[in-house]
Amino acid sequence: MQHFGVPTRLLDWTENPYIALVFALTDAKYTVSGASITYNTKAVIWVLEPASWNSKAVPFTPPVGIISPPNDDALNGYMPNSCRRPDPIALYGSYNSPRIVAQRGAFCLFGKSVKPMEVSYTDFGYPQDCLTKLEIPADKIAGLLTSLTRIGITDSVVYPDLPGLAMEIKRHFEFRP
Numbered sequence: 001m002q003h004f005g006v007p008t009r010l011l012d013w014t015e016n017p018y019i020a021l022v023f024a025l026t027d028a029k030y031t032v033s034g035a036s037i038t039y040n041t042k043a044v045i046w047v048l049e050p051a052s053w054n055s056k057a058v059p060f061t062p063p064v065g066i067i068s069p070p071n072d073d074a075l076n077g078y079m080p081n082s083c084r085r086p087d088p089i090a091l092y093g094s095y096n097s098p099r100i101v102a103q104r105g106a107f108c109l110f111g112k113s114v115k116p117m118e119v120s121y122t123d124f125g126y127p128q129d130c131l132t133k134l135e136i137p138a139d140k141i142a143g144l145l146t147s148l149t150r151i152g153i154t155d156s157v158v159y160p161d162l163p164g165l166a167m168e169i170k171r172h173f174e175f176r177p
Contacts, residue, residue, distance in 0.1 A: 003099075009078075011088065011117075013048060015104040018153045020045050025141050025148070032176065043136040046117075050090030050106070052130035057087045066106065067091035078109050086113040087120045098160045 001008050014020050024043040031038050050066040058067075058074045067074050067089060077085035088108035095101050113120065121131040136144065148154075155168035170176070 009110040011108040013106045019103050022158050025145050028141050039138040039141040042138050045134040047132040049130040052127040053090050056126045057089050083112045085111040102160045
C-alpha cells in the first residue's frame with residue numbers, strides 16, 4: 001500500500017546490500033546545474049540485525065529470530081485490534097510481487113510507538129550493534145551509482161516492471177529519473 005501513497009505500519013528493508021545501496025543513493029538530495037548533478041546530502045544505509053532486534057522487541061523464551069507471518073505467535077501483540085507492543089518487530093513478508101522478490105524484501109512492523117527505530121535502540125537498551133548507521137559522503141554518490149550500473153545493479157533489476165525500465169532508460173540517457 002505504501003507504493004500507492006497509503007500510510008502503513010510497515011518499514012521496508014532488504015536482505016541485499018546492493019539493493020540497500022541503490023535505495024540510499026537514489027534517495028539523496030541533489031541540485032542540477034546545466035548538465036551536472038551535485039549531491040547536497042550524504043546517503044545513509046541502516047543495517048538491522050533482525051534476530052538481535054527481535055530478542056528485545058519481543059522477549060520470548062527461546063529467543064525469536066526473524067518472524068515469518070502471517071500466523072506466527074510473536075505477532076499477537078501487533079494485530080490492529082490489539083496493538084500492545086511498543087517497538088517494531090522484524091519479519092518476512094509474502095513474496096507476492098516481482099518487486100519484493102527482486103528487492104529481497106523484508107519488513108519491520110511497527111507497534112503502538114511512533115518513535116524512530118534509532119531512538120528506541122538508544123533509549124530502551126537494545127543489543128549493541130543490532131542497528132547500525134552507515135553514512136556515504138555526498139561526493140561519493142555519483143561514482144557509486146556508476147559502479148552499481150557497471151556490475152548490473154540497475155533500475156530495471158531493482159524494479160522489474162515498466163516503470164523500472166523507464167527509470168533505467170532515463171538515467172542511461174542522462175535525464176533525471
